[in-house]
Amino acid sequence: MDQNPINVMIDTGWKTMETQEEKFDCDSFRDYYARRESGHSISENENMRSSEHVETCISCSAFAKQHETIIETMASLPQFDVSEKLTQSILQSVYLSQPKKADLLLPIGAAAGVVFFALLPFDSIQGWLSWGVGLIGLCGLQVLLKSAERTESIS
């Protein structure tokens, strides 16, 4: 009798493989299926033997079919649509979180305006009035643009 441990190991290994070769039952199929689905590598021989088994075994063929049915049904599950109200609410919160360039520009513009007016010579009251009308017009335009932004983000 061969007492070399390596030869004994090879011998035992062969015997295990031979046993597997002979017997591919339901447990072997479930084990094969779990390993295959979990991404383990499967030998060509095992693929062949499992196909043979599942063709003749009602229980294992039902088992595999049930797994497939779950995947198919899952893919067909309806999904919820997002309401326009939620979309607008998200956009609003994103918009509000952003520091606006206009907010920074406004005080700078106002300061520049004050300096400009302070340096203007007092030629006539009409000149002052025409500058004033222009300024009011610009403020009006700003108000309308702000109001448009609000209306659009709410609608």
Place this chain on the structure above:
Amino acid sequence: MALLNFGTQWAIRLEKDFNLKSLLVGDERLTLRDLEASEDQKLISLSLAGNQKAFEILLRRYQKLVYNVIFQMVQNHEAAADLTQETFLKTYKGLATFRGNAAFKPWLLKIASNTTLNYIRDSRGKAASSLEEMLEENPHAEPSSKERLEEQVELHICQANLAEAIASLPVRQRQIFVLRYQHDLPYADIANITDETESSIKSLLFRIREKLRKMLVEKETLHS
């Protein structure tokens, strides 16, 4: 009042025209339709440059996916709506930190996932355990070789039954199951979102499926 209304409408038009005319990217001029067809990467660059329309397109592209993934995790529409909003707000604020060569979808879903798990942890005062731990808590998740009779029952799963069974899963199992089988995400993306390895995701997916199968078979057997 009518004058103000007219003025507002006119200003909306003016603003829209301005927005359309201002979509100049490099030497390229983009219309709204071009923008809608743009890849995520381009929309992110435009959003970072301050173009709100570009972010709106990103939002509309992914809001349904984000909402449905979150809903499956929390099983509540009101919470799902709030968490979807929080997710997109965080995404917007974090756009500058987004690595240009990475894919946007898994990054967004990771923000959604972390936001939702934090919410669940805070509202339940219970930390979400690892996926492996959760499966250990549920010994029935392991495939068993016994009681084969029930397996011969042909499953006629209706969507409601499956949805109910999924709702009974622990939150992170639900999450990976939904990402894979409802939204068809690759294993690598799911692994990235959940901070797991690809091989553990594959193995977990099978075990979750087997757990659901047993639940459904049992139900079917009871009903028949």
